[in-house]
Amino acid sequence: WGIPFLGYVQLLEFRPDLLVMNRTENVIIEYIILRDPGLYTLHLHDMFHTKIRYISVVARRTNDDGHQLFDLSAFNTDGIDIR
16 A cells, blocks of 8 residues: 555556446446455446445555544545446
């Protein structure tokens, strides 16, 4: 993870996507945990008739309960991107 808030500068844009799906239809995404994504957490592009349910996104720097300022320096905390 590097130095908090400076890790982006160190890695530039060489961060991997966690899960990407393109041009697909009739998909159900369920019962998964998406943990510590590098760039996109779940990126869906041109998806038709898609259901997303029972998903957890975990993007933290610590395992402590609650959210601290330090947790905001995780590389990617956006969750699901749909285009």
